Amino acid sequence: MKTEINPITGGASMARRSFLRYAGASAAAVAVMGAAASCKKDRVSVNSGTDIGSGDIGVLNFAYALEQLEAAFYLQVVATPYSGISSLETAYLTDIRDHEVLHRDFFKAAIGSKAIMALTPDFSKINFSDRTSVLAAAKLFEDTGVQAYDGAGYLIKDPGYLTIAGKIVSVEARHAALISNLITPGSFASDQVDSNGLNKSASIKEILTAANGFLKTKVTANNF
Amino acid sequence: MNLFNIIDEIENVDPEIHDRLNPRRAAVKNITSFGSKVAVAAMPFALGSLFKKAYSATPPSSVVEVLNFALTLEYLEAEFYNQATAANVIPSANRAYIAPITRDENAHVAFLKTVITSLSGTPVSKPNIDLSGGNGSGNGPFKAALTDFRTFLTVAQVFEDTGVRAYKGQAPNLIGNQVVLTAALSIHAVEARHAAAIRQLRCSLGQSSTIRPYIESTATLGNDTGDARVNGNYAGEENTVQGGVDLTTLTSVRIATGAFDEPLEKQAVLDLLVGSFIIG
Numbered sequence: 001m002k003t004e005i006n007p008i009t010g011g012a013s014m015a016r017r018s019f020l021r022y023a024g025a026s027a028a029a030v031a032v033m034g035a036a037a038s039c040k041k042d043r044v045s046v047n048s049g050t051d052i053g054s055g056d057i058g059v060l061n062f063a064y065a066l067e068q069l070e071a072a073f074y075l076q077v078v079a080t081p082y083s084g085i086s087s088l089e090t091a092y093l094t095d096i097r098d099h100e101v102l103h104r105d106f107f108k109a110a111i112g113s114k115a116i117m118a119l120t121p122d123f124s125k126i127n128f129s130d131r132t133s134v135l136a137a138a139k140l141f142e143d144t145g146v147q148a149y150d151g152a153g154y155l156i157k158d159p160g161y162l163t164i165a166g167k168i169v170s171v172e173a174r175h176a177a178l179i180s181n182l183i184t185p186g187s188f189a190s191d192q193v194d195s196n197g198l199n200k201s202a203s204i205k206e207i208l209t210a211a212n213g214f215l216k217t218k219v220t221a222n223n224f
Numbered sequence: 225m226n227l228f229n230i231i232d233e234i235e236n237v238d239p240e241i242h243d244r245l246n247p248r249r250a251a252v253k254n255i256t257s258f259g260s261k262v263a264v265a266a267m268p269f270a271l272g273s274l275f276k277k278a279y280s281a282t283p284p285s286s287v288v289e290v291l292n293f294a295l296t297l298e299y300l301e302a303e304f305y306n307q308a309t310a311a312n313v314i315p316s317a318n319r320a321y322i323a324p325i326t327r328d329e330n331a332h333v334a335f336l337k338t339v340i341t342s343l344s345g346t347p348v349s350k351p352n353i354d355l356s357g358g359n360g361s362g363n364g365p366f367k368a369a370l371t372d373f374r375t376f377l378t379v380a381q382v383f384e385d386t387g388v389r390a391y392k393g394q395a396p397n398l399i400g401n402q403v404v405l406t407a408a409l410s411i412h413a414v415e416a417r418h419a420a421a422i423r424q425l426r427c428s429l430g431q432s433s434t435i436r437p438y439i440e441s442t443a444t445l446g447n448d449t450g451d452a453r454v455n456g457n458y459a460g461e462e463n464t465v466q467g468g469v470d471l472t473t474l475t476s477v478r479i480a481t482g483a484f485d486e487p488l489e490k491q492a493v494l495d496l497l498v499g500s501f502i503i504g
Contacts, residue, residue: 088427092436092437095436095438095479095482098475098479098482098483099438099479099482099483101475102471102474102475102479102480102483103483105474106466106467106469106471106474109469109474110467110468110469146413149409149413150406150409150410150413151406153405153406153409154399154402154405154406156399157399159399160467161467162399163392163487164466164467164484166392166409166412166485166487167392167466167484167485167486167487168483168484169409169412169413169416170388170392170412170413170415170416170485171416171438171482171483171484171485172413173412173413173414173416173417173420174416174417174419174420174437174438174485175420175437175438176417176420177416177417177418177420177421177424177437178420178424178437181421181424185320185321186320186321186323186324186421188321188324188417188418188420188421188424189324189325189328189414189417189418189421190324192417193324193328193414193417195331196331196332196334196335197327197328197329197331197332197335197411197414198335198407198410198411198414199409199410199411199413199414199417200410201406201409201410
């Protein structure tokens with residue numbers, strides 16, 4: 001029915017993907033054995049999961065994980081558009097896809113060798129042929145992204161990284177408003193903004209609990 | 225509301241503000257190490273407590289003056305939407321977009337007033353504002369903002385986009401201060417939601433077929449509004465290098481500029497507002 005998109009390659013064949021997943025699982029299994037031997041709990045957890053690490057790199061990996069998830073989602077949305085999609089909606093969703101792919105690739109380049117692995121998404125709860133299902137998931141991803149950056153910004157120690165996080169969070173907020181308006185015109189600041197006029201924010205652990213519901217590769221934050 | 229500017233202004237008066245607010249300083253340790261679950265309703269009081277503890281007692285009156293200046297700028301945005309609502313320039317079909325923005329901007333004013341009051345300061349009253357951008361003449365370049373909905377939306381978009389930019393440049397000065405930085409980032413995100421909504425509305429109304437909820441610059445021009453009068457508000461948005469990574473090696477200029485919002489320095493923001501919209 002649907003072809004899931006590899007978050008890194010953007011469209012690898014199923015055969016290649018299956019191989020990579022198999023290879024990844026084997027590597028993870030080996031890593032788990034190694035971790036058990038050295039008793040380092042913050043290295044690799046079971047179920048081919050990954051930990052974001054600590055410090056600024058940990059926060060950047062946290063952002064990288066979320067951008068991987070968002071990019072994979074919009075790659076799928078654009079590859080298999082929902083029925084009745086308008087040309088303007090196609091333009092918006094394609095732009096968002098390109099933004100999220102760029103955010104993902106940017107973090108991968110910026111983090112370098114300390115970047116977490118490519119995550120395998122699990123979109124089994126989303127019906128990509130249904131507008132309501134797709135936009136509800138998009139709203140969840142965007143709102144979660146804004147809450148994540150707002151909530152984790154204070155953990156960043158490096159001024160340059162904090163500025164870049166600020167440059168990205170406002171674009172995520174723009175996406176969130178756009179998607180919300182596609183669902184219900186004028187709802188861009190309704191359920192996510194409190195009576196003081198502040199956007200909601202959430203902790204890294206709260207965000208990962210939500211994100212892991214859409215990930216086969218579970219992400220942990222043992223140092224936060 | 226621009227918390228970064230507030231801190232920056234305070235710094236001009238009190239160079240040790242960052243030391244005072246430093247989380248390692250014992251007096252404020254309890255405040256800055258608040259858990260992530262600080263009740264939102266308590267936020268203004270948490271901020272007030274932070275400042276109060278930082279100064280051990282009543283802060284210098286000059287600090288309150290600085291906060292009041294920030295409030296003055298915040299009045300501008302709220303006043304713009306309040307006057308437009310009163311002038312009936314907003315078609316009823318579009319009020320669902322403008323009403324939440326009006327609500328939020330007034331909430332930001334109230335939020336800042338509460339912070340000032342919790343510092344035993346007295347919030348200033350509204351400044352003299354010229355929404356035409358004419359510095360009191362009432363005959364500035366945007367004088368149709370309260371009579372023509374198209375002009376109103378143009379000005380609204382510029383205010384919101386500029387507000388988003390104003391938050392970013394000062395962020396590094398707040399590193400490590402959970403309460404202040406989180407509040408500032410959270411308001412910043414709301415300004416971005418407003419900006420996107422105004423842009424989306426302008427597109428759907430056919431005011432511009434190319435305008436998008438995000439700022440898409442060319443390689444040489446940050447301003448994507450098509451109105452050269454506001455080039456200064458978008459100067460720098462054309463940047464395509466982030467953290468040493470040249471994004472044009474990964475994507476187009478349009479996507480690279482749309483995916484990242486750029487900061488605007490404090491003085492640039494003031495230069496754009498005082499002497500035009502705020503009577504100087």
